[in-house]
Structure formats: C-alpha cells, structure tokens
Amino acid sequence: MEPIKSKPISRIKTFLLIVLLTVLFLFNRGADLVYESCAFILLVGYHFFTDRRFTVAQIRSASLMMPHLAVYLLLCTLVVWVTTEGAESAYWVIYLLPIAVAAANLSLKATLATCGAAALLFAALVPRQLYFDPTARLEKLPELVAFALTFFLVGVLIQSFSEQHRRQLEVEHQLTEKLRRQKSELEESLARLEKAEEALRRRERLAALGEMAAGIAHEIRNPLGVVTSSAQLLESRLPDLKENQRRLLQIIMEEIDRMNRLIGDFLKFSRPAQPHLVQTDLAAFLRDKLDQIAPMAAEAGIEIRQELPDKPVLVWIDGELMQQAFLNLLLNALEASEKGDDITVGLDLCNGQAVATIRDTGAGIAAEDLPRIFNPFFSTKERGTGLGLANAHRIIESHHGQLSVAANPDRGTTFTVKLSLQPPDLE
DSSP states (O other): OOOSSOHHHHHHHHHHHHHHHHHHHHTOTTSOHHHHHHHHHHHHHHHHHHHHHOOHHHHTOHHHHHHHHHHHHHHHHHHHHHTOBTTBOGGGGGGHHHHHHHHHHSOHHHHHHHHHHHHHHHHHTSOHHHHHOHHHHHHHHHHHHHHHHHHHHHHHHHHHHHHHHHHHHHHHHHHHHHHHHHHHHHHHHHHHHHHHHHHHHHHHHHHHHHHHHHHHHHHHHHHHHHHHHHHHHHHHHOTTOOHHHHHHHHHHHHHHHHHHHHHHHHHHHHSOOOOOOEEEEHHHHHHHHHHHHHHHHHHHTOEEEEEOOSSOOEEEEOHHHHHHHHHHHHHHHHHHOOTTOEEEEEEEEETTEEEEEEEEOSSOOOGGGGGGTTSTTOOSSTTOOSOHHHHHHHHHHHTTOEEEEEEOSSSSEEEEEEEESSOOOOO
16 A cells, blocks of 8 residues: 655655754753653654555544554643653654644644543643642643644644645546546547547448449449350351360359349449338347358368357347348358367347347458458459448448447457447438
C-alpha cells in the first residue's frame, strides 16, 4: 500500500520534529536525561513509523485515527511529564502535533475532542497543590486556560483551512470527473460520426459501382450470348471434331458460364433486392446451411462444428437473401481452410440480438486487408470476383444487421453477424 506522503515530505517533517524536540531539550536541562531520551525516542519513532505506514484511506478513517491519536497524545503526555520542572514543561508545544494531525484529516467534532483531550492531559500534569493553593491557583489558572485556548484555536484554524482545502479538492474532483465523462461522450460521438461517415462513403461507392456494374454487365451479356450461340452451332455442325478441338470448345463454354455467373453477381450487387421479411428460426436455418456444405467440407477434410442452441432463435429475415449471405460466408471459410482445419458455427443471444459467428482456423486474413474485406471487387483469391463478401455485407445491412470480421488470436478468422430479434422498420 502506498504511503500517504511522498518520501521527501515525510523526511522533512520528521527532521523538523527532531529539531524542535532537540531545541526544547537544550533549553530544559533540569530534567532527567535518561527519561527525556527514552520519551523522545518513543515519540519520534512512533511518529516516523505511522507516518510511513498509514495510507490515505487509513488516515481519513476515524475508527483508525482515534486510537492513533490516543497513543500520540499519551506519548506527548509522557514527554511533558518527564520534562516537567516545577509546575510546567517547555515541551507543552508538542501537544499541537496530534491536534494538527486530527484537524488536517478529521471532522471538526473529532478535532475538538482531540483538543479537549490534550488540554485535560496537560492539566492533569499540574501538581495537585496548585489547585488547592489559592495564591498559586490565581497565578497559574490564566496560564492553563491560555494553553487550553491555544490548543483549541490552533485546532480550529487548521481544521478550517483543511476543510476548505478538502472542499476545493472535492469540487476539482467533480469537475475532473465531469470533464472525463464529457471527453468519453465526445469520443463516443466522434467514433459514431466516423462510422456514419464511413457507412455513407461506402454507400456512395457502392451506388456508383453498382451503376457501373449494371452497365458493364448489360454490355457484356449480349456479345456473350452471341459467343455462346456460335460455339454451340459450331459444335453441332462439326460432329467429327478431334478430341483437342472438342476440349477447346468445352473450355469456351465453361468460361462463358463463369462469365455469366460473374455478370449475375454484378447485377445482384447493382440491384439489391428489398428483403421480404418472415419470422425464421435462425438456429434451424444455420443447421440447414451447414448440411448443404457438409459434403464439400468432408471431401476437403475440414471438420464442421456446431454450437447452436436447441431452443428456437426467432429473427425476421428474407430466407433467400440471407441464404446467399451465409453461404458466401461459409464458402469463404471453406476456401480459406485446408485439410485438418475446422470451422465452428455458433449462435447466441446478446442485448436483444441474435449473434451468429463463423470461425475458421484457416490461413486467416492479413491485418492490412481486414478494413477492405467488404469492399466490392477486393479479393485475395486468384479467381475471386470480390463480390461475395460485399454482397453478404449489403444483404445483412439491408436487414438492419451488422457484419464484422476479426482475426483470431491464434489462427484463422471470425465473421460475426448480428440480427435484431424484433422486425426492423425497413423503408
């Protein structure tokens, strides 16, 4: 636990206490040197020990400070007692030390109690004959009252300054907390604004790319139809084609089919369908999709693991569109995995949302590529179009859901889909 004072301040304070007692000791030579030395060592040692060991919480605790002050007052009384010469001691000033400690850290009530205890202890050291001798009592009573008033005056003044300081610190603390909350709220607002701006820029880019893709797809589809018809006519009119010639025609037809699928992806991307929402059990929906890709995973030596609840998880989705989105995510995980890897599909509920996760242990995605993974036409695959994940992202957004991606701590990637359990208010 941390001490309440820094080491330099603690050392200076202890040094000043030693100097004070030493100076008083030099001007009070009538007392017994051994008793004075023992009382001096006890008081300074106790002060040094408690000053280094007490923490802020402990020194502000009345339950701990009151016993500490009681010991402190008793040690001060011991010093005054062994140095008392005649009717008084030059060490009476050390009673101000526990009074100052109480005033600096405790309430006014506790401070007054400490001052009263110091005054009573000091008065108890006065020889009894002074109380019964009218002449001596008349001479010494004003002095005792002056000492007592000094104790109370010093205690109240220090307590007043300390209370004012504590109130100022409390106000500063409240202002600091308020500024910290405002800073946090501002940072959250800026983060939401940045996300909104990024989403707006993404939509603008998608809209522009969609228009371009639609135009390109339209212009390419017509000549592709001509090429397809010509290849089919050529194959039908030349039945005696050699094997290598027939293979070339087959390659042409396969590439035309691939280009047609690519054009279809362009058109789907450029003209997203409006979801037709139906309440669906997402757990059963995901099991069905996993059954569809199970043969492909088994053939590739990839294990599919399900962490789906037995109870229905009802969400409002367009089954056909969401099938396209989840199949894109699952196929992406399969393509990123190798033999011996596994894919885990989970589903959970969190804050009124269904949270589906697709986690693979494949090669993963480079950190610099993660922010671009949902951009259209961005792909790390040689024959990829870069539209699968972009289409999945757009479909999930059209359901007022969220699709995010993160690299696993060990290996692979996790895609997370969040969908509301309530029907979204689609315009």
